[in-house]
Amino acid sequence: EVQLVETGGGLVQPGNSLKLSCATSGFTFSTAWMNWIRQTPGKRLEWLAQIEDKSNNYFISYLESVKGRFTISRDDSKSSVYLQMNNLKEEDTAIYYCTPLQLTTEGPGGFDFWGPGTMVTVSS
């Protein structure tokens, strides 16, 4: 059974930092392209970052608006992915999910497994 568990969320003041972790099991993490996606209080879904696997040199992509503030990383030995978030803003308030990108024989599919997410609230 595939499991993803996001941790590290909480209440933080604007300008501060937070590091999210995502522990996974039940699938071959080392070949997975891992992503962070957030859902705002208004229910909008926003993709943030992706880290590919070792065979693709751990290539990283970011949403332009978080580039330079957010850093995605992974530890294949722990089947875990992380999101370091710096200089947080009130608009970063959201539920944060990690999810693997489904890779079909034709190419990218969708995000086929989701954890419960971790809530991040940025407020003074």
Place this chain on the structure above:
Amino acid sequence: DIQMTQSPASLSASLEEIVTITCQASQNIGNWLAWYQQKPGKSPQLLIYGTTSLADGVPSRFSGSRSGTQYSLKISRLQVEDIGIYYCQQASSTPWTFGGGTKLELK
């Protein structure tokens, strides 16, 4: 970035009714389109990928189609358990982008 415009934003339908939700891509994304269902209080779940392929365990009353850059999700006979928010997402190129969502309620 590729913009995904989803409609309607909300929809009220009766049990057993046919429901259709559409998503318009701002440019050609081929068949790289996925649909998700989010039930109240739960995380999103993949319904359809590659425009028409059902994810594992998804009932056959769900189907997807495409006409040019317009994509549709159809629920052939609405059931109580289908209530929730539906999202489309383009899987053509990063940044992966989502539609704004369609809230489906029972009439």
